[in-house]
Amino acid sequence: MKPQQNGGIQLTNIDSFLNAIKCSWVKRYLDSTNTSKWKLFYQKILKKYGDSLLFECNISNTILHEIANENIFLSDVLSAWSDVTHNLETQTSSKTIIWNNKDITSNNKTFFYKDWFERSIKYVDQLYDYRIKDFYSFDNICYIYGIPSNNFLKYYTLIKSIPIHIKSEINTNNTPCTQTTFVENILGRKNKTNKIFYTLQIKNPTENSKIKNKWQVLFGENELNWKHIFTMPYKATIESTLRNFQYKYIHRIIATNKYLYKCKLSNSNLCDFCSENIETIEHLFFGSANTSSLFGIN
Template identity: 90%
Template structure:
């Protein structure tokens, strides 16, 4: 097992995600994610996988609890990539559930309408990524569509996108937001792994 694999088994304070020894096989897959997300990595293999992932938001996928539908679509192009994404999604989702981390809106298997996940590329490009960004903690409810338009520059004709999205956010996610009381500022595991160095 490589140094990266052991690093992923390290504590979150040291830049890992606390994988146990039992998860060593998943650690190997997760270490691939770390190499892929490294902005200094310009390898040809990265460009190959990047071409596939850009269709689904690229690095956003590593923050999502990915739906099986999306995984099947990716598997049709590359089984290895789908396998890595599945392992990464399962491991990080389980840990983030325990640590009350951010919940991503897009391509989230818990947020669906007619068995389809959401991904509004234009909203994502306006930096809308997490559920709590749509939530008004002052009134303990989601912002009105007019508020969202004002805050993020969303076109007013997008109201048919907003209400189905809000309606599809399940009760347990809403309850977690209400329990937090304040906007979640904890970094995601992707941010944690890339932004922190192993202590000497």
């Protein structure tokens, strides 16, 4: 959705709107005061993946497919949530969640050690010793978190699977990141979550630089007020046909003979009025004697 002042027509993006509605369901699910029976049904499915942890993870498509086998709606919600939160600014690597992370895999499978998660191990930085700038030894991990001594291979498989770019970025951080998570921010809001989720999916409006440059050539050094130009069709009339024509004119998408001839939809690229000059937008509305008199151009 591009605003009118940026040359858009401000239509709602249906896919983004539906994703926003699905994401709003997540807030209801994560609400600790919600004791509805439907929540218990979905909890049973998500528990094997860490339950609410999934909504903070860089979730993989493999997990989405597994969940889809049990409940398609839940898979759709998680997919929408993943798409929306993907547009957020990337968190620092020290706060990267280990579990169900598609960037941390072994044999194309993500990690989730339920017993480790229950011991509050969640982020990469919890395995990292900032004093020596390396991951803790297994003995230290056992001492800090009470991990069973027979989990030796599980630990080293995990830390060996953490990508180099995450390891190198952790080395540049002197202290662990303690920023509030996106999920916590959303849960703290009482309303307008739909709008937040929708806005997150809308990219910054692109500049109409090509259009502006072409018009600027015609008007020379005269500075053009593009905000005024783009919004004028909506202020000048409420007639949809006129608005449509003005929009096409400003964006230079009127099918003149020059364009139609290229598409082999016209026998000639010459102006229909004078039959002498190539029919471009500039000629049709400014150069032709028939139309210049209409607009009061000498």
